[in-house]
Amino acid sequence: MLPAAPLHSRIDVLASLREALLAFVLALVVFGPVSGLMLSGYKVEPHWLRPLLLAAVVAAGRFAIHLLGQTPAGRRMVARNQARVHGGVTVAALGQSPNRARLLLVFVLLGAFVIPFLPWLPVPDALAALGGKYWLSNLILALIYVLLGLGLNIVVGLAGLLDLGFVAFYAVGAYFLALGAQYLGIGFWTALVCAPLLAACCGAVLGFPVLRMHGDYLAIVTLGFGEIIRLVLNNWLEFTGGPNGAPVPPPTLFGLEFTRTARQGGTPIHEFLGIEYNTNLKLVFTYLVLLVVVILMVRLLTRLRQIPMGRAWEALREDEIACRSLGINHVVVKLTAFMMGAMTGGLAGVFFATYQGFVNPTSFTFFESALILAIVVLGGLGSTVGVIIAALVLTLLPELLREFADFRVLAFGLLMVLMMIWRPRGLIRPQRPAFAPPQEVAR
Amino acid sequence: MKKAIQRAFAVSLLAGAVAFGVGAHAADVIKIGVAGPMTGGNAAFGEQFWRGAVQAAEDINAAGGVNGKKIELVKADDACEPKQAVAVANRLVDQDKVDAIIGHFCSSSTIPASEIYAEAGKLQITPASTNPKVTERNIPTIFRTCGRDDQQGAVAADFILSTLKAKKIAVIHDKDTYGQGLADAMKASAAKKGAKEVLYEGLTRGEKDFNALATKIKAADADAVYFGGLAAEAGPLVRQLREQGSTAAFISGDGIVDTAFVTAAGGPQFSKGVYMTFGADPRNLPGGKSLVEKFRKAGYEPEGYTLYSYATLQAVTEAMKATKSTDGATLAKWLKGHTVNTVMGPKAWDAKGDLKVSDYVMYQWDDKGGYAELKK
Amino acid sequence: MDWHILAQQLVNGLTLGSIYGLIAIGYTMVYGIIGMINFAHGDVYMVSAYLTAIAIAVLTGFGIDSAPFAIVITLALTMFITGVYGWSIERVAYRPLRGSTRLAPLISAIGISLVLQNYVQLSQGAKPQGVPTLVSGTVRLGTETNFVQMTYIQILIVVVSFAAMAALTWIIRSTSLGRQCRATQQDRKMAAILGIDTDRIISTVFVIGAAMAAIAGVLVTLNYGSFDFFIGFVTGIKAFTAAVLGGIGSLPGAMLGGILLGLFESLFSGFVNTDYKDVFSFALLVLVLIFRPSGLLGRPEVEKV
Structure with a gap:
């Protein structure tokens, strides 16, 4: 809770310094041993500079935040953030969207449809690179996560x-x-x-027995199911290939193939069209589909x-209680949400297998579930636009952070925490669509 | 309208010129991607890759580079996840425009990434992926400077049956591509010799409590335990076996070639006597001695795959020097027809890209926490 | 089946279960008081394992080689520093989120978990680490070849976890701090109105939870002699499962869940199949929750209107 100080009180630099000192000491205790004493065999090597540096950064940050908190501008910012934290879901204004x-x-x-064709268009190199192999494959991955986010959004958000x-x-x-x-010899389209x-x-099978459970018990049971599926995929060597995984054939379009030479008895598309072979073709196709x-999914969800x-x-x-009193069958309603979510997840899985050309159980760990959940929460529970933005951010960000190499995942984790503090309700405040009763009924 | 088209044409021409300028600059160096797990649970191996390649690039550049060009390395992290491996492979090919790739480490990363390198026509040599499938998929541009799991498993099976004369073998693996592949290979070659294992179990990576498994091994009265997996699990397993009073011989593969194995086992009193298969130690080869000194002077012990990575870069550059080309197919053709003298001795490859001679030998850990080749 | 094999598996399971129980206490206490799953708890345990090894290395560096003395100092140091970790994490990542959506702290916790894992990996390297054997020696019952054994450390683990559980239960039941905890748990706003510093109470709970993780970290490190930066996740999930199995929010439940899970894992692994051990534990959890939706010792949730 905020202290009820008058807005124009003096700025107490000394208090900030005191706070910074405290933070410095705490940070030394926290960072000191683990980063300052590196284990090597059964001995330790001292690296004194590292904890001092870390603690100094923490202290400086604490000092800046505390000082800022004393200025009127800082206080207004905090107040605004508080208001945002405690606000709920709003209902959209009735009528046409602007x-x-x-x-x-x-x-x-x-723009999204043009991207894959950029390398063929007369545009500056920097822009054309966006349609190149690297960014195109990243965009595919991002869109897969959009699908996953949309699916989980039904279950968690809605x-x-x-x-x-x-x-x-x-x-x-x-x-x-x-x-x-x-x-069975099925292909991409089947x-x-x-x-x-x-x-x-x-x-439906997994959902039916567990939907009676409440909040966090449901969470751990679903976590258990996720792990069970992964473990079975990993252990059932004869059927799934176990940890070695299974290859996935490249996609085809009416028997046309996207590889350099036909592998599945069709015709390579570049020969069919009479153009030069390009390794991008497969990616362009996957991306467009x-x-x-x-887009269809977003429309369906709306x-x-x-x-x-x-x-x-x-x-x-x-x-829930109010709903049940009003005669809504809560099990059926929950089950439909669960199934819709699962369906979207399955759809995303097909694209993922195609994208990677190979599946193995390491792609389906709990961390993946956590990442998808992070997308949904970060996007603002229930907001479709938010989920799409968050999915793009969370999949493209680690790629952009690749320059930091070793610190990539660390930075990613920090950003997750900071985002939650800054916008605990997600990037976009979810809005419930307005509902206007038909005129005849209203009368 | 006409003006607009003209302008667009001019812009694209300009862009092309800029691109050409960049390209001309990039041609002064030969870029080699070093892909492996630089973060995550196997980051120690990624570091070995990188250290070895960096040292090799330094030495080659100091000796005048390749075809008058300097070598530039590009670090690529896949964290041993196939998903990330695909992303970095696309990045190396498309963004960094590398000429050849050293990597990846985990076979499950090497396999999906190799499809991308093959499509792009780049040479890929992995210093460490031992899974047979890596070279069994008709990809002409993939090579390895290590052996294959089936070769390694055969050496281990032969040792267990002929030298140790074990009657009851327990086969344990870590349910991962490498570990299970190795365990299965050893199981298969033991079966060929008419031996059947008394126990075949998979443990979970990341766990430390294998007491239940140790009791089970003891109950099965095994006199040899073969483990396919890495040091982090092998250490606790061997310790808990010994703590429970089992004296069965413990044999594993090149996944435990790391002093971390001794640390993980809780000291040399537990790790002593453990056998493992590994390529002839490059540190003992005449060509390797001075190089090892160089690494040690820099405060780094060139363990495990460090020198493999060094040798891999040597192979890549030798092929580039001989063919004056960086095209994957040309390089691959040359490598398959010639023998390269590397720090790890002469290396030659067969049509699949596997080493013609696999040099797996048995090693044994001693009571001081070191390992040495087992004298026949 | 030989009796000694069965008995040995029971001993294995009891030890493993006690460790799960110790870590589960941290999950259950935090869940009890603010109703959030503290996903970073497993990683706090992982940090404490590193702290243990560092403390032991420093102590042996100073020439202290009396095992009991070294263990006590290590335990004290590790509990203190891990407690500070618990406090700082709560202060930095959870307190600013109090009163926002229920899922925000969960995501924040996952973020902290990533940060801790990578921070440790970056500063200590990815290699597995270990400690030298400080205490060796076992109690063996039976004949020369057929025996049941328990190492001194294993005995220590079981004794300490039960003692810790009993002490915490007593604190929660009978002390002023415990009453304040329960009041905060029941109704945070009301407790605050009645003069309880709820922020301080929640911080205390986090510190206690972290200290329990530290005890587990020290004992486990001494027992297995080895650890790496990934143990927090693997053990954390299991401990959390144990907490839910026993009924989350209940201290004896956490211990019971831990021991049951440990025993089941050990027996299943020993007599059926190690590969499917984890599948079995999760299936067991699902089954228990289907028939007892609040866990074994959890109070059924009362739906308030």
């Missing part, structure tokens, strides 16, 4: 069920393509249709939130 937003949307979509094992459905989708290709259905069934799927089922999800999240 034209400016629509225009922006059109531009973003257009229905309010904390799911820590979402990665299980992702694995089901990915392995369906890999193993289906191996045993998997694209069947995998989500299978994942949804898995969601994925983009269309993501509509879902407006029909009774979607409204029931959100109502159940806000007050």
Whole structure:
């Protein structure tokens, strides 16, 4: 709670210094042994400078924050942040979304479709690189995470069920393509249709017994399920290939292949079209299909939130008892959310398997679930736009941070903490779509 | 309208010129990507890769470089995750525009990444991925400077059955690509010789309590334990076996070639007597001696794959010198037809990209925390 | 089946379970008081393992080689520093999030977990580390070849965990601090109105939880002699499972859950299959929760309207 000091009190530098000193001592205790004494065999080597440096940084930061907190501007900032923290979900204004937003949307979509063709267009190199192999593959990965985020958003954001094992459905989708290709000879397109259905069934099977549970118990049970699926995939050597994983065939389009030479009995697309072979072709294709799927998914989600089922999800999240008293079958409602989420996860899995050309259980660890959850929370629980932005940020950021090499994951973790402090409700405040009763009924 | 087109054309021409300028500058050096786990649980191996390659690049550059160009290394971290391996492979090929790649470490990273290098026509040599599948997928541009798990498993099986004359073998692995592959290879070659294991179990990586497994091994009355895995799990396993009074011989692969194994086992009193298979130690080769001194002077013990990485860069540059090219297919063709003198002795490759001669031998850990080749 | 094998597996399970229980206490206390899953707790335990090795290395460097003395000093130092870790983490990453959404601290905790793992890896290297054997010696029952054994350290682990659990239960039940904890747990706002410094109480709980993790860290390090920066995650998940199994929020429940999980793992691994040991433990958890949705000793949640 904020001290109720008058706005124009004097700035007490001494107090800030005192705080900084305290922080310095604490930081020395915390960082001192682990970073200052490096284990080597059964002896330690001292590195005195490292903890001193770390502690100095901490102290300087503490000093700056404390000093800023005393200025009127700083206080206003804190107050604004507090207000933001304690605000809830708002309802969007009724009527058409503003034209400016629509225009922006059109531009973003257009841009997204143009990206893969940039290397063929007369644009500056820096821009063309965006459509190059490296960024294109990163964008594919980012879009996969958008899909995953959207799926988990249904479960956690809309229905309010904390799911820590979402990665299980992702694995089901990915392995369906890999193993289906191996045993049944199915291809990318079959998997694209069947995998989500299978994942949804898995969601129903797993969801049914556990949906009676509350909040955090549900969390640990889903975590358990996620781990069980991963462990089975890892242990069942004869069927899944175990830790060696399973290869995934490259995607095809009506029998046309994207590899240099035909591997699956079709014709390579560059020969069909009479153009020069380009390693980007496969990526461009995957990217475009994925983009269309993501757009369809977003559209579907927007509509879902407006029909009774979607409204029931959100109502159940806000007050389960009230909903049950009003006659909503909470198990069915939760189950639909769980299945919808699982379906999206399975869809993402198919694209992931295609992207990587190879699946193995190390891609489906708990860390992955945590990352997807971070996307949903960071995006603002329940906000579709927020989830998309957060997915792009969280997948592209580590790539941008690659320059920092060793400090990459450390910086990523720090950013997660800082983001939560700065915007605990996520980047975008979720808005519930407004609902206008039809005129006849209102009358 | 016409003006706009003209302008666009001019801009693109300018952009092209800039790109060409950059390209001309980049051509002064030969870029080599060093890909491996620089972070995460296997970061120690990534460091070995990097140290070895850096030293090799320094020495080669000091001797005049390759075809008049200097070598520049690009560090690439895959954390031993296939997902990241694909990302860094694309980055190395597309952004950094490397001419050849040394890496990756984990076979599960090497396999998906190799598809990307192959599509881009780049030479890839892994100093450490021993899984047979790495070179079994008809990719002409992939090589390795280490042996294969099946070769390693065969040497171990032969040792266990002929030298140790073990009757009851327990096979333990860590459920990971490397560990399980190695354990299966040894199991298969033991089976060929008519020996069947009494126990075949997988433990979980990252755990430290294997007491239940140790009791089980003891209950099965095994006189030899073969472990496919890394030092972090091998150490506690061997300690807990010994603590429970088992005296079974403990044999493992090149995953425990690291003094960290002794630390993880809780001291030489537990790690002594443990056998392992590893390539002939480059540190004992005549060519390696002075190099090892150089590393030690810099305060770094060139363990494990450090010299493999050094030798790999030597192989890459030798091929580039001989062919005056950086094209993957040309380099691959040359490497398959010639023998390269590296710090680890002469190396030659077969049509798949595997070493023609695998030089796995048995080592044994002593009671001072060091290891030495086992005299026949 | 030989009796000594079964008995040995029970001993193995009891030791492992006691360790799970000690760490589970940290999860359960934090969950009890502010209702959040402290995902960084496993990594606090990991840090304490490193602190143990550093303390022992420094002590032997000073020439202190009396084992009991070294262990006591190491324990005190590690508990203190790990306690400071617990306090700082709560202050930096959780307190600013009090009163925001329920998931915000969870994400923050995952972030802290990543930070701790990578901070330790960057400063100490990725290699597995270890400590020399300070205490050796075992109690063996049975014949020369067929025996059941328990090392001194294993006995120490079991005794200390039960003592710690009993002491904490007593503190929560009977002391003024315990009453304040329970009041804060029941209704934080009301407790604050009645003059309880709830922030201080929550900090104290975090410090106690971290100290328990430190005890576990010291004992485990002495027992297995080896650790790396990843142990926090693997053991943390198991300990958390134990806490939920026993009924999260209940101290005896954490211990019970830990011991049960340890025993089941050990028996399953010993007599069925090591590969599927973890599948079995998670399946067990799911089954228990389906039939007893609040865990074994947890109080059923009362739905308030």
